[in-house]
Amino acid sequence: MTYRCALCGRSMAAPAVTVGQLAVGPSCARRAGLIELGRKRAGFVRLFASMKPTREDDKTMDLFAEVAA
Numbered sequence: 001m002t003y004r005c006a007l008c009g010r011s012m013a014a015p016a017v018t019v020g021q022l023a024v025g026p027s028c029a030r031r032a033g034l035i036e037l038g039r040k041r042a043g044f045v046r047l048f049a050s051m052k053p054t055r056e057d058d059k060t061m062d063l064f065a066e067v068a069a
């Protein structure tokens with residue numbers, strides 16, 4: 001699925017944040033301060049859900065799995 005940035009109109013694979021039904025790309029979101037708003041869950045601003053997996057999360061999972069095993 002292709003998203004279109006609500007601020008600059010560029011198409012992208014995945015938005016950084018969503019504002020209601022609108023998708024905003026990473027560079028526009030950072031410039032507009034939407035990343036911070038998304039973290040705080042201010043108004044309709046949300047961090048895009050499918051961007052959850054990060055390297056830090058993988059590390060945490062590995063450590064946790066070792067401890068659990």
Ligand SMILES: [Zn+2]
Binds near residue numbers: 006009027028
């Ligand atoms: Zn944009």
